[in-house]
Amino acid sequence: MENLSLSQNQMLFGWADYLLFVSTLLLSLLIGVYHAWRSSNSTSEYLMGGKSMGIFPIAMSLAASSISGTTLLGTPADVYFTGTMYLWMPLAMFLCTPATGYVYLSMFHRLQVVSANQYLELRFNQFVRRIASFLYIIKQLFYMAIVVYAPSLALKQVTGINVYLSVGVMLGVCTFYTAFGGIKAVVWTDTLQIFVMYGSFITVLVKGSLDIGGLETVWQRNLNSSRTEFLNVDFDPTTRHTIWSLVIGGFFYWTSFYGTDQSIVQRFLAMPTLRRARISMWCNLVAAAGLVALACFGGMIVYAKYFDCDPLTSKVIEKADQIMPLFVMDTVGSLPGLPGLFVAGVFSGALSSLSSGLNSVALIVLEDFIRPFFPLIEDHTATKITKGVAILFGCINFGMVLLVSQVQTILDATLSFNGAVNGATIGVFTLGMFVPQANSIGAGFGLLASFAAMMWLGVGSQIAKSRGLSHNQMKTLRTDSCPLINSTVSAAISKGLLQSGNEADSSIFLWRISYLWYTMIGMLIVLIFGTIISFLCGPQNPLTLDPKLVYRFSDCFRSNKKAEESPSDPKIDDIELE
Template identity: 45%
Template sequence: MSSNVDILVDRFTWIDYLVFCLMLAVSAVIGIFYGCFGKKQDTKEFLMAGKSMTTFPVAMSLIASFMSAITLLGTPSEVYQFGFIYWLIGFSYILVMPAAAHLYFPVFYKLQVTSAYEYLERRFHRAVRWLGSCLCIIQMSLYMAIVVYAPALALAQVTGLDVYISVSLICFVCIFYTTLGGMKAVLWTDALQTLIMYASMMFVIIKGAVDVGGFDAVWEKNAESGRAQLIDFDPDPTTRHTFWTLIIGGYFTWITIYGVNQAQVQRYLSVQTKQMAINALWINLVGLLVLMITCSFGGMVVYAKYFDCDPIRAGIVTKGDQLFPLFVMDTLGQWRGLPGLFVSGIFAGALSTVSSGMNSLAAIVLEDFVKGGCYPGISDNVATWVSRGLSLFFGLLTFGLVFVAEQLGNVLSAALSIFGMVGGPLLGVFTLGMFFPWANAYGAFIGEVISLIFMFWIGIGHQVARSNGQIRLEAMPTSIDGCVNMTIIEPTFLPTPEPEEALGLYRLSYMWYSATGCFTVIIVGLLVTLVTGKQDVRAIDPRCLSPAVLWFKKWLPGLDGLGEDYINEEEGLKENQSSSSLGSTNPAFNSDMMEKTFNEFVQEKECSKL
């Protein structure tokens, strides 16, 4: 058994290391270019790329930020072990992108925020903003650690390089170019890394499919084992993957990311025009669909290769997340340089996610806790250096949290579970603010806290129940009949008493976590609002509401005079400032874009009186 692994490791030659190091070097050079030779960096340049980016790099970065090593390693493993039905999650993206582009993004664009959580203070209260920011920091820090650990496993499998050396390479290269080059370096390295990611995955999967006899042979082998199931309408919410969990639950999981996540909002606002951001989202949709279907088919190709000799049962690998790297070395190991391309693709996905996370977390802490709290009068020069320091800190924190990530098991479900447990309540509080004008700050804060407690109770309860054997993931059948020249030692299990039945909520599919957390905030928030008194809708800044509310406000009860007091107050301030020739000091109306937005609302108010 060990000799087989050694043979695979030996196939990773100096040429592969050269290809891999070249990718790291190019990423570092991009950071040096924008840090030392590009436009002089201030806070806006470092965090928002000076709002000068175009559609292509932003679209590539949107793909790379969350479709990283988690997707490249986790999806083929998921399909190999549990079947092709996971491909249905791609249809949730078709719902997510229009909603992100037309229901959530316009709010952030009108307000021109740097931190997405500035919205929560404008709509509710500073306490709601700080709570949301803290949750995002926890969510992104854990997610980045998982993203780093996943490719470290891949590199250990194909090269024999120690996992922690791999982790160090990812973290410190990422820290270097992100801290030095800021958002422009992040976006352009993301674009490069996305292209590497696609090229490596496409080549590996096409070559693997050809080797096992083509598409028909791949499908036939998977159909025989039951893995080729395309759809399952089981309404049971405890069934891990069904049509409903993957499309409806998947929608709430991914709208959390593309609708309100800081890393994505920051990218939307780094472009020159609103339409560029919308175009980037549509390009991103196509890219995600292609990548998801490709990776799902990749899992079928892996099964077709190992259908009669399961590497996990044979002891060649220890975890499902190592299956695809093993497949790569079996398929491409004799082609010098190509395994290096694959490892570069895996690392590229990790680098893009971690760099995005570092930059976005720096923006959150600077805007929400430094400028919005302890040091509101900070100079721009000091703020830029604080941003660099925060990027460095979160890079080092990611390195430390890797030791937690390795205890979380399957990287795909672990990552999506974290997004559901933390992201669901965050999505809920933004949705409550944007779609329910009557909701007040008490409802938002209490709803978010209760939702968070509830989701952690479910998530931690699920993990404990799994460790106690009360919940078991039943993988699809595999065979070791075709294993030759190998000593197979099947594990023996001593008889143990049957564990007690787990609480029903603990069995809830992890794909429902975001939806559950979101609706908990909305329901609790509205109930608390009823008890404590509704928000005065006349005093709300209309820009804080989703366009959907403004489209249908005539048909919604209790919205008479929506935003009128706020608009009249701002109009009065504007007239006073104009007459005194001091200019606007209100940050909400401090740009041409805000002026246009303000006038639109004034015109809308006048039209509604006619």
């Protein structure tokens, strides 16, 4: 294929590309410096923005944080290799929005907590809270490592710059503006970065579809390869993408992410009222779901370009997630500035997720592990500690990249690991809110049992895939037009792909369950085991339980009146413990 033979010569940044790319990093740094200069030394201002954040920046920050570089690179690659079923994911995001805004956010705003896990101490005890906080920190370490690794692959593809060098630059920039600028710097850099993501992606996709011959050609080539698949209603849980796994499994995944993930909850709690938090959630839905849909469409365009010569099997690229950067260089590589704009967009997605993670981990460490032991710690000292924690975890993250570089596809790995941990987390929150008889023993046991089971499932699945024991149910890939691959090799490749699907049947059944079910499975483990253990060990008496800690369906129809009238910023010792 002509484009593949030319791509190696095009795979270089020009001065305009470097200028756009570096400008994005510098703007993020300047926003951090500005808010570090403007803000006070109070912990409330640093971590919660003084509870005065507006709807628009919070909504854009939520969208930027939830749509990382893994989405911009991994989703097109996933659609390229497995088809268009992933387009059902925005529906799951839509369904999770009312569940998040009218269940979990209602509870957090009514209690006016600072850390989401603070609820677990109020409902159960400190032990359950600290288990959840520890698991969250571990999850964030892995997630942030994946987030920075993905765009580094993109940069290597278009510049040849070493992956670990670009990882170091990204971590350095992000750690700086997050540590010194606090949540306001994080939110406003996210707002800048979401526009960079949209602009870069739309530009590349429009140019790419026009080069191929328009939307009709894109659709026809995907249709001919059976990629335009939208109605897979297979009830087999090992089928990777079905309507059920994407809508139902996706619903639980996104509800756990928006409803209980500290990096997200922290933004909602930085707003003065529950009503504004709910509005920002709906605005975020439009921006986030739009990017997911664009990324899916991008995968269709990429396939239409390489439909008769797959770059992965022809060894033009090393990993599946490099196919989008290759497409960018083949499409706009000769136009000064556009490759730099795309890489800036991917980096923006990574920076937004990374900064959110660092800021939320700093808050978790302070509120859940330091302040309970040093309740009289001075405010300016607490602020310095959180900045130090952010810097420390930024450094630790560099080492974690070495581990996550072994994963097969970044989208699968990200959603698998997040789904495994989020299932345990949302499970224990749901247990506390909806099962009044649940006690701390049942909650702690259910949380640990779910985490252990889901980590075995998630890690085992990734190991199986790396060893060829499992597979991603890939569609047919053609190499008949590749200039360096003859028909014999092409036939051997196709035969190998078909055989890999049959060999997967010999692996452990549970390791072949679609990653989209992980969150729901983890949640059910907590609810089932937590309820059973609670009753065996002596259930909590609902009459002695503070009614504010149990969800009431009437909360759907009223906002937090106290929060509307007088927003506050209480610490853990300001709330009477059970």
